[in-house]
Amino acid sequence: MFLMVFICRLTLLLLGLFLTAQANAVDYKSIVIEPSAIEINGRNRQTQILITGVTPNGDEVDLTNSAELEIADSSIASLSNSLVLGQTEGQTQLQVRIDKFIELIPVRVQGYVNYPPVNFEVDIIPLLTKLNCNGGGCHGRQGGQNGFQLSVFGFDPATDYEALTRQGRGRRVFPGAIEQSLIYSKGTGLVAHGGGERMKPDSQDAELLREWLKQGMPWGENETPTVQSIQVNPDLRSMTPRSFQQLRVIATYSDGSQRDVTRAAAYSTNMEVIADCNPQGVIETGKLAGEAAITINYMGKVDVARVVIPQPNVPEPVRPEWFTSQNRIDDLTWNKWKQLRISPSELCDDATFLRRLLIKTTGTIPTAEQTRAFLQNDSPAKRREAIEEALASEDFTNYWTQRWSDIMMVNSATIGGRSAYTFYKWIRQQIHENRPYNQWVYDIIVATGNTGNVGPANFYRSQRTPEDATKAISQAFLGVRMDCAQCHHHPFEKWGQADFYGLAGYFNGMKRDKLDDNRELVYHPGHKSISIPVINQPVDTRPLAGTASEADTTTDPRPELGSWVTSKDNPFFSRLVSNRIWKHLMGRGLVEPEDDFRETNPPTNPELLAHLTTVLVDNRFDLRNLMREILNSHTFQLSSTPSDSNQKDDQAYSHYLIRRLPAEVMLDAICQVTGVPEQYAGHPYGTRAIELWDNQLPSYFLDTFGRSLRESPCACGSSGDPTMAQALHLLNAPEIELKIQSRDGVLTTLASSSLSTEQLIQEISFRTVGRPATQKEARIGQQLLNNANRRQGIEDFVWVMMNSYDFLFVK
Numbered sequence: 001m002f003l004m005v006f007i008c009r010l011t012l013l014l015l016g017l018f019l020t021a022q023a024n025a026v027d028y029k030s031i032v033i034e035p036s037a038i039e040i041n042g043r044n045r046q047t048q049i050l051i052t053g054v055t056p057n058g059d060e061v062d063l064t065n066s067a068e069l070e071i072a073d074s075s076i077a078s079l080s081n082s083l084v085l086g087q088t089e090g091q092t093q094l095q096v097r098i099d100k101f102i103e104l105i106p107v108r109v110q111g112y113v114n115y116p117p118v119n120f121e122v123d124i125i126p127l128l129t130k131l132n133c134n135g136g137g138c139h140g141r142q143g144g145q146n147g148f149q150l151s152v153f154g155f156d157p158a159t160d161y162e163a164l165t166r167q168g169r170g171r172r173v174f175p176g177a178i179e180q181s182l183i184y185s186k187g188t189g190l191v192a193h194g195g196g197e198r199m200k201p202d203s204q205d206a207e208l209l210r211e212w213l214k215q216g217m218p219w220g221e222n223e224t225p226t227v228q229s230i231q232v233n234p235d236l237r238s239m240t241p242r243s244f245q246q247l248r249v250i251a252t253y254s255d256g257s258q259r260d261v262t263r264a265a266a267y268s269t270n271m272e273v274i275a276d277c278n279p280q281g282v283i284e285t286g287k288l289a290g291e292a293a294i295t296i297n298y299m300g301k302v303d304v305a306r307v308v309i310p311q312p313n314v315p316e317p318v319r320p321e322w323f324t325s326q327n328r329i330d331d332l333t334w335n336k337w338k339q340l341r342i343s344p345s346e347l348c349d350d351a352t353f354l355r356r357l358l359i360k361t362t363g364t365i366p367t368a369e370q371t372r373a374f375l376q377n378d379s380p381a382k383r384r385e386a387i388e389e390a391l392a393s394e395d396f397t398n399y400w401t402q403r404w405s406d407i408m409m410v411n412s413a414t415i416g417g418r419s420a421y422t423f424y425k426w427i428r429q430q431i432h433e434n435r436p437y438n439q440w441v442y443d444i445i446v447a448t449g450n451t452g453n454v455g456p457a458n459f460y461r462s463q464r465t466p467e468d469a470t471k472a473i474s475q476a477f478l479g480v481r482m483d484c485a486q487c488h489h490h491p492f493e494k495w496g497q498a499d500f501y502g503l504a505g506y507f508n509g510m511k512r513d514k515l516d517d518n519r520e521l522v523y524h525p526g527h528k529s530i531s532i533p534v535i536n537q538p539v540d541t542r543p544l545a546g547t548a549s550e551a552d553t554t555t556d557p558r559p560e561l562g563s564w565v566t567s568k569d570n571p572f573f574s575r576l577v578s579n580r581i582w583k584h585l586m587g588r589g590l591v592e593p594e595d596d597f598r599e600t601n602p603p604t605n606p607e608l609l610a611h612l613t614t615v616l617v618d619n620r621f622d623l624r625n626l627m628r629e630i631l632n633s634h635t636f637q638l639s640s641t642p643s644d645s646n647q648k649d650d651q652a653y654s655h656y657l658i659r660r661l662p663a664e665v666m667l668d669a670i671c672q673v674t675g676v677p678e679q680y681a682g683h684p685y686g687t688r689a690i691e692l693w694d695n696q697l698p699s700y701f702l703d704t705f706g707r708s709l710r711e712s713p714c715a716c717g718s719s720g721d722p723t724m725a726q727a728l729h730l731l732n733a734p735e736i737e738l739k740i741q742s743r744d745g746v747l748t749t750l751a752s753s754s755l756s757t758e759q760l761i762q763e764i765s766f767r768t769v770g771r772p773a774t775q776k777e778a779r780i781g782q783q784l785l786n787n788a789n790r791r792q793g794i795e796d797f798v799w800v801m802m803n804s805y806d807f808l809f810v811k
Helices: 002-024 120-130 157-165 175-180 204-214 328-340 350-362 368-376 382-391 394-407 417-432 437-445 455-462 466-478 497-504 558-565 571-586 606-618 623-631 663-674 700-704 724-732 734-741 746-751 757-769 775-786 790-802
Strands: 030-034 038-041 046-048 050-054 060-062 068-071 077-080 083-086 090-098 101-110 227-233 236-238 244-246 248-253 258-260 266-269 275-277 282-285 290-298 301-309 511-514 520-523 530-532 537-539
Touching: 030 101, 038 046, 038 083, 046 258, 050 090, 060 236, 060 244, 068 077, 077 090, 120 157, 120 204, 120 290, 175 204, 227 290, 227 301, 248 290, 266 275, 275 290, 275 301, 282 301, 301 328, 328 606, 350 368, 350 382, 350 394, 350 571, 350 623, 368 757, 382 394, 382 623, 394 417, 417 455, 437 455, 437 466, 437 558, 437 571, 455 466, 455 520, 466 497, 466 558, 466 571, 497 530, 497 537, 571 606, 571 623, 606 623, 663 700, 663 734, 663 746, 663 757, 663 790, 700 724, 724 734, 734 790, 746 757, 746 790, 757 775, 757 790, 775 790
Parallel strands: 038 101, 236 301
Antiparallel strands: 030 050, 046 083, 050 060, 068 090, 077 083, 090 101, 227 248, 244 282, 248 258, 266 290, 275 282, 290 301, 511 520, 530 537
16 A cells, blocks of 8 residues: 555656656746635635746646645645645735746635535535536436435535435434434445545545534525636647646626635536546546547536647648638638648549539439549539539439438327328428528428428427427527426536526417317417426526517417527527538538537537538528538548548548448438339339338338437437448348349349440449449459359349448448
């Protein structure tokens, strides 16, 4: 044990010496210390020091843990690393030394004689949240743990106080013998605890809990100031791999006072492999370049610190001459690559571009004839012309109708076959006419009428309660997931129950009168506000962060909501659809998940998302125009083959991100290659999978490859992840074998043709992967075609090519 302690202390000493040497090796233009004066007002208060060095080129470097810190009078204040603690009332100074730089910071400690009154809501709830006692995986889960349940993330302090102080037969809190109180003994690991040790007995957290118990477990004064906001500093920092950055978090209260809550806040990261943050508020980066967002949570208030880690020891890249600016997208992606010090891959070749373009816009692979014609076209404008042709095609309408039907949950299992078909036809009409997106979304929100002939009214057949409609519309059209806020304050966002039920008020009182033939009459007879369940607290009907509705009891309030949702001034609306389109075309959203926008989940390239949103709004929500902007960019047309510089990049789009073909696209591609259509019950022969309006039609292939369940507007309704079942199905599926062996298919024509072996190999390659065969593929084709009868060799080679990486994935 002694040896382990010695090694740990030696490691910390060496790290300090290394950081100090590193700091001394740089001549800083200036050094900034925060705060400039320290005031500690009470025994349960402390101050985190933040020291930043500014280099001659303007870079900011954290020097907090490399500076030499010393308190002049240690009887008044003390140091715990870079945290200043009070010892007794009085005044002293903190000396900060970095090489030849010395600065004295005044320190004042007051109100330290007696421990201040502990407030359960202000002091204990944040502690339980920080220690994750009230998390969804612990006592905050439904039913709690071992009979002890807390509200999730402390959203209901009164109930938590009751559970701690009144329930559990008095064993959870025992002021007469603090160490025998279960809340203390289990939390400190003195007694076996399924959650393990959550705090050290000699820590400030344990002292706070002991003091609360010693004071008789007070609730606290009801007029105690409440937290209004928190602010983290720095909120953006460029760092190097394997480096550290101290954060400082300040809470502002309703009476205007402020408090350092750095050690009381909870920290989490969205990219642990890039950067993580410990309970002391110190960010530690990993070995990879990239970006991460650190979420800081205190008393339901959140803030975010963004971290950017450029590639180390790499000079700033020089923009290649060929990477000209086709539009603003290319400039904004280049700016990000320059910041991360990565270079883009080359442009993809023509064959790859055409296949990528058609799959992403029309859900089809190019025919052999299309590919040959495109490769033989010498026009410098041929890519731009191909884009225009794809966007104007009937296949585009079919494919995007299906994509939007997934998001709108056009599900015959929940709304009935007739309603699903009516809704699907209506969506198809909007896509075919290229109707502005905001207009047809407005029609869905305010939809009224007979579901048998009013397509958008069927949206409310699946969203039958105000709560369901609130969650669906906020996620589908605003990119805000309100599920958490239905029951408690969202742990990573500013929305709470008042926001959720304020939005739900627009749908409260909606009617769905049954008609004949499984139809319904959907209408809203008039505004009726709603109350928060359990506490029965009425809330004003209002949009998110908006003002109360002016609708009366005889007026349908949904047009007011529809106007707000689809307004060009509503950033929620335009940025969500811009991100949806970007993700579909590029393989990854600027925000992931694509419909989960929140302050704690920032976009990887905010300027690019802002540009896409501007393009959309300035062109009256023309979705085709937004796609045109993206498709014409060099960024979309980059090769998927990474370079040494960008091989680890999966956030900045420096190379195209490879993705598996969607289920419907893959099945149609197999049918196109073999010339044998799939037969769907109740549909004409030759119907393609991307033309299906009913997602419940039996199809083992579509189920195996992850077609959308249409149970949620979430993009997770369909899956693009490869599985073992998919691999086995492609290798052994009788349905695919029957298509290959069919005497009515294309392979019969090829077998009876006068094409040479070499010509057959190239023809099959063009039909399957949209390009000439590689040397390896040609060699395999020669072996298969020469070692069997012609028909069998063709079948085997087609099967090989349809199981190849280049067929199954879009590159």
